[in-house]
Amino acid sequence: MLEMDANARRSIDAKINIAYYTSPRFAKDLSLAAGTVGLQMGVRQALGFVFAEMWFAVKDEFQFDDGGSFDLGEFLVKLGRGIQRGFENAKRKFPALFEKFLSGTVGGALASLTTTLCNIFFTTAKNAVRLIRQAWASIVEACKVLFINPQSYPFGERMRAAAKILATGASVVVGVLVNEAVSKIVTLPVVGEIVPAFCGAFISGIMSCTMLTFLDRSELVNKLMASLNNLRSIEDDINYYKEQAAYFERYAAELEKIDLDAFRKETAIYNRIADQIASIQS
Numbered sequence: 001m002l003e004m005d006a007n008a009r010r011s012i013d014a015k016i017n018i019a020y021y022t023s024p025r026f027a028k029d030l031s032l033a034a035g036t037v038g039l040q041m042g043v044r045q046a047l048g049f050v051f052a053e054m055w056f057a058v059k060d061e062f063q064f065d066d067g068g069s070f071d072l073g074e075f076l077v078k079l080g081r082g083i084q085r086g087f088e089n090a091k092r093k094f095p096a097l098f099e100k101f102l103s104g105t106v107g108g109a110l111a112s113l114t115t116t117l118c119n120i121f122f123t124t125a126k127n128a129v130r131l132i133r134q135a136w137a138s139i140v141e142a143c144k145v146l147f148i149n150p151q152s153y154p155f156g157e158r159m160r161a162a163a164k165i166l167a168t169g170a171s172v173v174v175g176v177l178v179n180e181a182v183s184k185i186v187t188l189p190v191v192g193e194i195v196p197a198f199c200g201a202f203i204s205g206i207m208s209c210t211m212l213t214f215l216d217r218s219e220l221v222n223k224l225m226a227s228l229n230n231l232r233s234i235e236d237d238i239n240y241y242k243e244q245a246a247y248f249e250r251y252a253a254e255l256e257k258i259d260l261d262a263f264r265k266e267t268a269i270y271n272r273i274a275d276q277i278a279s280i281q282s
Contacts, residue, residue, distance in 0.1 A: 034112040041108030041137065046101040053093070054086030061085075103144060107137035131173050138169025152239060156228030160215055167211040175204030 020026055061082040090097055114136060142162040144150065149158055179200030186195045215221055 030113070030116055033116065034109040037112035038105040038107075038109030041111070042101040042103075042105030045104030045137075046097055049093075049097050049100045050087065050090040053090040054083050057086030057089060058082030099150070103141055104137065107140040110140065111136040131176055135169055135173060138165050138172075141165045142169075154229040155231050155233045156225035159228055160221070160225050164212055164215055167215065168208050171204045171207035171211065174207055175200040175202075178203045 058079060061078040142165040145153070145158060145162045145165065151161075153161060179196045182199045183192065183196040186192050
């Protein structure tokens with residue numbers, strides 16, 4: 001009876017799934033879910049950028065502290081001034097802020113679509129959605145550096161930047177896996193939530209710091225990046241023409257400053273002298 005029940009349920013579920021996944025409702029739900037997740041990740045990326053600017057500004061406020069006695073009022077003033085200055089810095093860097101929002105939105109939407117496709121064919125693990133989203137965000141950012149190269153990096157530095165992004169994403173993925181593995185072992189109340197989260201964050205932090213330090217300071221990596229930087233690529237030609245375009249813009253600005261009437265009078269004098277010299281017979 002159990003076997004017949006399982007077979008019947010599989011048959012019924014298959015019919016329901018086919019009817020749902022081929023219906024307009026599924027397309028609507030899929031678009032809505034992808035848009036929602038994309039906006040959430042875009043906002044997260046943008047807020048992360050703003051908070052980073054605030055942190056750097058607050059850090060600058062306390063960097064030159066003379067080490068005197070602690071004053072709560074002065075501390076709060078510095079804290080508020082740093083937060084305000086960080087927010088102003090983020091507003092001035094609106095293109096970068098919008099770029100973070102856009103990349104997060106694209107990564108979130110792609111992650112949502114991928115997760116939905118995975119759920120159609122197999123049951124994902126508890127934290128699989130988080131893994132897929134983090135992986136997609138890193139892949140989108142790395143592809144942007146590799147193919148768009150907004151910072152105009154040389155070829156080797158472009159490879160290093162993409163490797164850093166992928167390494168950070170991989171560290172988070174490993175941390176999530178560790179979190180899930182530890183949560184299966186530690187099942188005590190309260191501690192069962194804190195210990196896995198700490199272990200996952202600890203592993204992610206250690207891995208990301210180690211890999212980023214290796215990519216920045218390894219003699220082998222630096223030699224390899226220097227060799228790649230010497231390779232000629234289409235980016236070199238693009239940067240060359242950008243440089244020439246900047247020269248032409250500066251030259252055009254200098255030409256605009258010339259007094260055209262005075263220039264015509266001077267050239268008329270030179271032309272008359274040249275005509276006189278050309279007409280001399282002896």
